[in-house]
Amino acid sequence: MGVVSILTHSFTDGYNREFSRVFGGGLERYVLDLCSVIRGLGHIPEVHQLSYYEAFQTRTEQIDVYGYAYDMNDVPEAFARMAAAARGPVIYASCLWQPIAYKPGSLGICHGINWDRPALPLETKQQVAEHIQLALDGLVRIVSVDSHFQTFCRAACTFADASQVVLIPNAVDTSYFTPAPPRRTFEHEQEEEWLAAWKKDLAGLEDHAEAAVSGLNAASSARGRNDGDGMVRADRSEVTVIAEELDSGNIRQGHIGRQPNELMGEPLKDQGDDTPAAIHVNPSRPLRILYPRRISMERGIIPMMLAADRLLGAFPDLEVEFAGELVEGSTVGRSFRYWHRTHPHADRIIQRTYDFRDIREAYHQADIAVIPTVFSEGTSYACLEAMSCGLPVVASNVGGLNDLIQDGFNGLLVPPGEEALTAALVRLVQDRAERERLGIYARETALSYDISHWRRRWSTVLESFLAEAGLKEGIRG
Numbered sequence: 001m002g003v004v005s006i007l008t009h010s011f012t013d014g015y016n017r018e019f020s021r022v023f024g025g026g027l028e029r030y031v032l033d034l035c036s037v038i039r040g041l042g043h044i045p046e047v048h049q050l051s052y053y054e055a056f057q058t059r060t061e062q063i064d065v066y067g068y069a070y071d072m073n074d075v076p077e078a079f080a081r082m083a084a085a086a087r088g089p090v091i092y093a094s095c096l097w098q099p100i101a102y103k104p105g106s107l108g109i110c111h112g113i114n115w116d117r118p119a120l121p122l123e124t125k126q127q128v129a130e131h132i133q134l135a136l137d138g139l140v141r142i143v144s145v146d147s148h149f150q151t152f153c154r155a156a157c158t159f160a161d162a163s164q165v166v167l168i169p170n171a172v173d174t175s176y177f178t179p180a181p182p183r184r185t186f187e188h189e190q191e192e193e194w195l196a197a198w199k200k201d202l203a204g205l206e207d208h209a210e211a212a213v214s215g216l217n218a219a220s221s222a223r224g225r226n227d228g229d230g231m232v233r234a235d236r237s238e239v240t241v242i243a244e245e246l247d248s249g250n251i252r253q254g255h256i257g258r259q260p261n262e263l264m265g266e267p268l269k270d271q272g273d274d275t276p277a278a279i280h281v282n283p284s285r286p287l288r289i290l291y292p293r294r295i296s297m298e299r300g301i302i303p304m305m306l307a308a309d310r311l312l313g314a315f316p317d318l319e320v321e322f323a324g325e326l327v328e329g330s331t332v333g334r335s336f337r338y339w340h341r342t343h344p345h346a347d348r349i350i351q352r353t354y355d356f357r358d359i360r361e362a363y364h365q366a367d368i369a370v371i372p373t374v375f376s377e378g379t380s381y382a383c384l385e386a387m388s389c390g391l392p393v394v395a396s397n398v399g400g401l402n403d404l405i406q407d408g409f410n411g412l413l414v415p416p417g418e419e420a421l422t423a424a425l426v427r428l429v430q431d432r433a434e435r436e437r438l439g440i441y442a443r444e445t446a447l448s449y450d451i452s453h454w455r456r457r458w459s460t461v462l463e464s465f466l467a468e469a470g471l472k473e474g475i476r477g
Contacts, residue, residue: 003044003088006031007079009095012065014051015327019058019067024325025294026381027111029356031093035063037458048082076100089469097128102138107465110142110149112378112399129156143461145170145378146400166461171454172384174447179390180364286319287429290366292382295326295336300372300396305339306418307425312345315429319348323362363389368428371395374416379403388446392438394424410441
């Protein structure tokens with residue numbers, strides 16, 4: 001047994017100074033799952049990360065975490081300090097686009113291309129290619145979460161071993177992220193309420209009838225009349241009176257004879273003929289669009305807010321939930337808070353931060369999921385989770401999202417930006433059958449990305465890597 005050291009720019013929340021809490025992003029989830037695989041192999045994971053504030057040391061999720069204050073203009077220097085402090089074989093879990101001096105014999109991970117923003121200068125993109133070449137030269141193997149980084153390496157860099165870049169897509173626990181149970185509609189609830197009231201009243205009427213007949217029998221018995229078979233009979237005229245009473249409004253109680261709309265508090269309208277009154281049924285709840293991402297520029301928060309403006313104005317029975325982390329005090333965070341606070345439809349905008357283990361609730365309350373990434377995307381956890389929950393997904397055609405979604409088959413792919421995003425969302429809002437069809441195939445697709453496959457593949461990579469490293473450094477200090 002030995003220590004395995006993971007170096008990354010983020011794991012616990014160094015953005016909001018909540019050092020003991022794992023930040024709710026894809027990278028952080030990935031590191032957490034990787035630590036679980038390391039423990040499963042009998043080793044001890046530790047995490048070294050950057051801190052936007054002071055240096056720190058904490059323990060969370062049974063993992064020792066070390067935070068390093070750093071100069072944002074010199075990330076490689078911080079990674080050098082982390083590598084020097086690492087107590088075991090090193091896995092560089094992020095920042096491969098930086099000119100890092102890698103510790104020999106180490107493993108790397110690329111979580112998607114983040115230098116794909118259109119406005120990035122060509123010189124910068126060329127510089128990134130040089131830095132990726134450093135990673136290929138300095139790391140024994142690089143695991144990529146999507147096919148795009150693998151293709152980038154083959155197109156822009158050189159390396160002799162074709163197996164040096166290993167493709168292991170992100171994954172989802174399909175046994176946990178399951179489709180929501182069927183929802184009870186307003187119509188079903190009202191129908192069951194009416195039926196229950198009707199049965200209750202019917203039982204009351206039967207009790208009343210039995211009591212009335214018993215009274216008549218007692219009266220007849222007092223008169224001593226029977227038909228020779230020992231059974232006391234009531235006069236036909238008396239039974240007729242009881243039947244008429246049962247059929248009259250004098251004995252009816254509760255909701256017998258009422259129409260369903262009367263139970264909703266809407267009296268029947270006298271239309272002067274035999275035409276039944278109109279029944280007005282309200283929807284059980286608003287249709288909900290879910291944005292299950294960090295509230296950040298690269299995740300497409302701006303086009304999402306613009307699309308929400310138009311959708312909320314056009315559809316009064318629609319609501320939008322933003323279910324992701326927000327860095328308080330950041331420019332994007334302040335802008336979102338102001339937009340939400342001053343929005344004319346603020347009552348139909350929901351913002352909530354979920355734990356990894358609670359986010360399923362958001363998917364189960366949603367009808368449509370949207371992944372409007374502008375740049376920097378791998379095989380999105382949020383996209384996989386939504387698909388696994390059987391939701392139709394509208395996603396931008398960025399990064400690894402087109403590894404997951406085939407447009408029109410298991411979701412909708414659109415160019416990044418407001419116009420195409422809004423049009424696709426309007427299409428799904430108005431077409432329930434299309435939502436259901438896409439959701440069915442989304443779930444089937446997600447099953448092939450089950451986390452059990454991911455764990456097996458990572459176990460194989462780690463066993464080989466750790467055997468080569470020999471855990472020769474053991475546990476220091």
